[in-house]
Amino acid sequence: MAGVLVLGEALEGAAAASTLEAIAAGRALGGPVAAAIIGDGAKSAAQDAIAHGADSAFVCEGGLGPEAAAAFAEQTAAASAPRVVLGAKALLDGSVMARAAYRLGAGLLQDCASVALDADGRLTATRPVYGGNAMAAFRASGSPAAASLRARAYEALERDDSRAGSIVPIEVDAAAHTRLRVVERVRRPQEGVRLEDARVVVGGGRGLGGPEAFAQLEELARLLRGAVGASRAACDAGWVPPSYQIGLTGRTVAPDLYLAVGISGASQHMAGCSGARDIVAINKDAGANIFKEARFGVVGDWRQVLPAFVDQLHELLSDR
Amino acid sequence: MKIAVLAKQVIDPETPLSAFKIDSDAKRVVTPPNLPPVINGFDEQAVEAALRVKEAQADVFIAVITAGASFAPDVVKKPLAMGADQLVLIEDPAFDANPNPLFAVDVLAAAIRRLGGVELVIAGRQASDWDNAQVPVGVAEALGWPIATVCQRVEARDGKVVVERVTPDGHEVVEAPLPTVVTVSNELGNARYPNMRGIMAAKRVEPTRWSLDDLGVQPREPAFELTDLRLPETAKLTEFIEGEDDADAGRKLAAAMREANLL
Structure with a gap:
């Protein structure tokens, strides 16, 4: 179907705001958009993804780490043969887009402010470089091409619960892919608003x-x-x-x-x-x-x- | 244990904005005159992380790998002056100004293999020129090793590495088996300044120089073509609020913001 694959995550059963932003970017490219959602409550998050503009979704349930997420990305890309892969720069631990792009043999532009397709259907993007001292524009030489998006570069599309699409569960052998072991999570208590x-x-x-x-x-x-x-x-x-x-x-x-x-x-x-x-x-x-x-x-x-x-x-x- | 640190020479990110110029025809940042390049700040912190591992245990050897189109000799030697044991330089015009992370991954992974016996690779989270944050991940993928990114603490012992990863609201402690790749962030703390003894010792160390041929790596076309490079447009007209004194200006600022519906 040669569309856009959006790598996204579920946070407590809802699609992450950054995932919905990436779906909006994918729709701006013309779609069709397949959303690959990983995390706890991925299935209900996939409903969010579709209501907010995805045409279909792959889901992988469970609080899995970046290594399993990269394997999930590989499997969903094999199933959807995307021309463009999008996702939030901060997806999971911030390394997933780079891991996935390397495995797919796709060039990756990180932290993009905007993405588009040129007349020949090649991915173009703008991103801050040199610590934000300059803005650069790039054009992909080949396909698939990947871009990670800056937070809030795109606004999520309005929710439309009349939208429907297929939701396909994908099994990832997390144990076989996971070498990093999280021993402890230390969260500073949040005072007031985030x-x-x-x-x-x-x-x-x-x-x-x-x-x-x-x-x-x-x-x-x-x-x-x-x-x-x-x-x-x-x-x-x-x-x-x-x-x-x-x-x-x-x-x-x-x-x-x-x-x-x-x-x-x-x-x-x-x-x-x-x-x-x-x-x-x-x-x-x-x-x-x-x-x-x-x-x-x-x-x-x-x-x-x-x-x-x-x-x-x-x-x-x-x-x- | 042998540690490889990846360190990149970059234009000084502290270059004053007035001296930061772009040649938009050539799509290049003009090297500011009289401002020497530096080792990427996060990479200096990677050297620091390696030195802390070395101080915590016996028999640690630190090799620093620097690849680029051309080097300022005193600048690239800084990690040696800080206390690293070996400097590998890969100097080739194929590293021109356009970012080509996949090529950098080919070269650095080949250099790590050629060093032999490397168990831990430490790099900065991203380079302050292209801010791409993907070469260390690519190196880990190319070597088939795990990677833990954006760390503020790195310890290696008993065949594994234990790191503290910075998260948006705190940190997480993560373990990985060696060999592994780790990237560090500014939360690690400042890199040490070389002392006089280190600087003198670094002068006597002859860098190891490898060519692309030595590494068996071919240049490759970048996956993305740079089509435009410009200064960001920021043309907001600031309304400066003045008063009889600073306190008065503060009061008037509140009133002006209220007037403009900002409050």
């Missing part, structure tokens, strides 16, 4: 000068019912845990409002927040890169600007 789900994100960077300042950002985030993130510099300095990192190699956020305090706006950071509808920046350096993408900016010392801003905010929001 960064990716927050409508408002308050980010702090090197300019804050130390960990203490993040208490003020947390207070501001609570006030705006948002979440706190940070630049890589602030994480590497140990001021906040690594899970706060927003950027090319950290988390990708696309809130309505991103309030950046003491963040210079290096390209690798902007790659994780440029999807924000509005960016507001407080920074002492008028030449800081963050101001190139900000709607509002204050050039000043955050120690003076922020408390006054928060006080004013209390007043403005009290009549809400």
Whole structure:
């Protein structure tokens, strides 16, 4: 059928948001889209996938690791002979797209912002390179070609429960394929909203000068019912845990409002927040890169600007 | 135990944006003048991870493999100055500016085989030029070894490797049998600076130079053609809020954001 194969995952019985985004990208290429869903509750997640635009689905039940997922990808590709393979960059542990592409002999473009087909049906894609300092466009020389997608590069299609499609279970011999053994999972308890789900994100960077300042950002985030993130510099300095990192190699956020305090706006950071509808920046350096993408900016010392801003905010929001 | 570290020479990612130029006709980043290249930051952390394994046990030998079109001799020797034992250089014009990860996989996997006896390969999670994050995975697939990606801690003992993988909300402890491939991330912590003794020792080490012929690898066409390379468009007009002092500017910012329905 020479269409698009989307590699996706089930999270607690529902298709992952990133999987639905990849299906939307596959439909934008013209489809038909076969979704290969792995994970706990893959079968019900496959219903989601079809309702959100997939034409058919393969399912593999169980909380399997990236090695089994690569084997599943190989088996589903053999069954569907796709011209294009798509999936979220962060699928499972973030290695599955690269594993699958190598096994399929497909070239892979990672972390793509957009994908398309040219007049000859060859896959083209754009992606940030050089830490986000440049954008590159590529065209596949052959087929199949694979692309992994940046979080939120595509918006999931509206759910349509009248859509129907075949759901084919695939057996993967997980034991034969699995050499990595997860001994322990350590999760930091999530306080408040998840960064990716927050409508408002308050980010702090090197300019804050130390960990203490993040208490003020947390207070501001609570006030705006948002979440706190940070630049890589602030994480590497140990001021906040690594899970706060927003950027090319950290988390990708696309809130309505991103309030950046003491963040210079290096390209690798902007790659994780440029999807924000509005960016507001407080920074002492008028030449800081963050101001190139900000709607509002204050050039000043955050120690003076922020408390006054928060006080004013209390007043403005009290009549809400 | 023999460890191979994969290290790539890249344009300094700390290059100020004002000095970051693109030749869009040639579709290349213009090498900034007076700014020497560096070893990819995540790869320096891979060297650091290997050195920590070496410090934790006896008889560890670290070979660093660097492949590219041309090298700055002092730059590629940095891993030796940090404490690595051997440097393998594969210098060939076939590594031109266009990314060709599958070719890099062919070359690096062949070099690991030629080194012989390698039980652990450590690489950075991705290179700061093309940010492709797929060569180490390809190397593992080509060798038929397992790979654990994006690690913040690497220990090797009793025929297996134990790593901490960074996850979005914490980490997971993962074991894999040797031989295996591991990629590391910035959460590992800073790579050490070479000390004077290391720098002097590195000067005396002659790199091992292998050609594509030595490795029995043919150049291959890239799977993707680079059709365009440009600076990202960011043309938002910032409205700068000013006040009598910084605090006043903060108050006015809140008012302006309210006015614009941002709050």
